[in-house]
Amino acid sequence: MAPLPTYAPMLAQLGSLPTTDENDWAVEMKWDGVRALAYVDGGAVRLMSRNAKDITAAYPELQLMAGATGGRPAVIDGEIVAFDEAGRPSFGALQPRMHQRNPLSVAELARTVPVTFLAFDILHLGDDPAIALPYTARRDLLESTLTPGFRWQVPVWFHDHAEDAFASSRRLGLEGVVCKRLTSPYRPGRRTAEWTKVKNVSAVEVVVGGWKPGAGRRAGTIGSLLLGSYDDGGRLLFVGHVGTGFTQAMLRDLHRRLAPLERPDPPFDEPVPREHARDAHWVSPVLVGEVQYAEMTGDNRLRHPSWRGLRPDREPREVRAPGGESPGASATG
Template sequence: MDLPRFAPMLATPGRLPSAAVDERWAYEVKYDGQRTVVYLPGDGTVLLRSRSGADITAAYPDLAPLGTALGNTAAVLDGEIVVFDDAGRSDFERLQSRMGLAGAPAKAARMARLVPAHLILFDVPLLGTGPLASLPYTERRTALESLGLTGTHWSTPAFIAGHGERALEATRAAGLEGLIAKRLDSAYEPGVRSRAWIKIRHLRTADVVVGGWLPGHGRLSDLPGALLLGERRGGGLRHIGNVGTGWSDSERSTLAGLLHGAASADCPFTPPPAVPGARWVLPRLVGEVAYATRTRAGLLRHPSWHRLRPDLTPEDLDTRTS
């Protein structure tokens, strides 16, 4: 059976819906993984496509048994491929060892044994011969849950209707990435970044030392396009990533003046990061950044500049934790 292609519906970053409309929304845990549309033609095979539409089936041989999970019933499912850490949280860094292996089946099979993948299912835009995309979220979820898709390598986690504040706090306490809020009456809009789906991330903050910068492009070539961030460890400065968002035009200009005034020929990081074109500065500027998570190597994921911290010196950060 030839199944129609579906581009995944996308969520818009935003805030938790207000208490006045809370009961009109469903809340799902936000996972940090690889978005995937799953095609089950009902002949025992499975086809996985990434958000871009690329065929990634061969990268995940551990998900091949899903092809027989619904017998001869055809379906198109929407979900997220994740790898869990030892605490049961999705770990994007571990998942990266599974990504990009569609052209290397032998390595993909080996990695499937070492780093097993898990498919989180949360929508069904087509079931049998009937498209469900135009139906409300609640009806699609009922159809999805009726399929009983729970196995070693896939599951259909529950959602809750209403109680958004409680759900957000529960995910924060559990160390999860956040929530996806979905309007109960919303249709499935293929390829659309919709306000009917809102992603709410928990962000952490860190006090950091600026050790260098990368210039912007074009007319911004004399202004910072990104800052190279470090943490003080034992008197030294360790690179923990770069930030290139979160500031206003006036803040960018202020930072440019401070960076030019602190220019240095020497890299302040130990060990020096491999960042072509970096311009080094004396490590005396302290700022605060917001970020989603850290990698096991300590790098900040999704950092965003928050503010300067003129009340702090780099030495103040030696014993501080983020």
């Protein structure tokens, strides 16, 4: 049997719930975790992130999924999720799992903060690609191929009733929903309106371009991060600063990661306002994070941002300003 081919995940556009031809759509819950393609082959599972990094070593408990496809090689798309004490997906709980590679630390985290792989698509089975099949056929194939286990599941999907599913996602404290055309094939590496994500909250990825020292209880560590995003011309623009949402562990980790990245001048391609530039430590723009925010102001600044965590599964050049969208608004994510 030939080796499994390599795929890039299909991506969703940020948009609104379908208002016409509602019966043409499937609705899935949007899980607040890390996207991963699982390559199940030869009695092992290889996990690849959205930006094509091998993250297998971080999640050893998912190796048991190797026996869940009946011995058939498969490529399965899904989300790696950690749950909080209330049973809700928690991006914060997942943070230490995303960065750790030390085998002893990983083993301890797997015991104390276990993850679950939530599978929602199948791209390949045996010798045959499945990407040309419509959504409904791929879901049937996925459900008949992957036997659910303790640390992997195939969540339910809903045919129509998008508004009810979206209301349920809000009531359950989930990130939102993803609406997928029933007839759509899987388009590797493409972002298309055939998959539309609708969020309950506004969150955006940002590039860390610097930091300012803290005061009081934060003396000697990071007080706030200076953030940027790229425009269509490839310029890194300053979009504001964030000083809330951090745990002490996050601050220690950020300080350790940012120290070797220091540089003498700002990485931004526009002047940073004086009040933010004063006493700033500039860094090379290689770390990507995520913030939740209230809105984007008219001068391209994030209003009331709160830090959610680093995104090692994203590349800096992917990061674009949100363009002022609000939850449910039509824009590209």
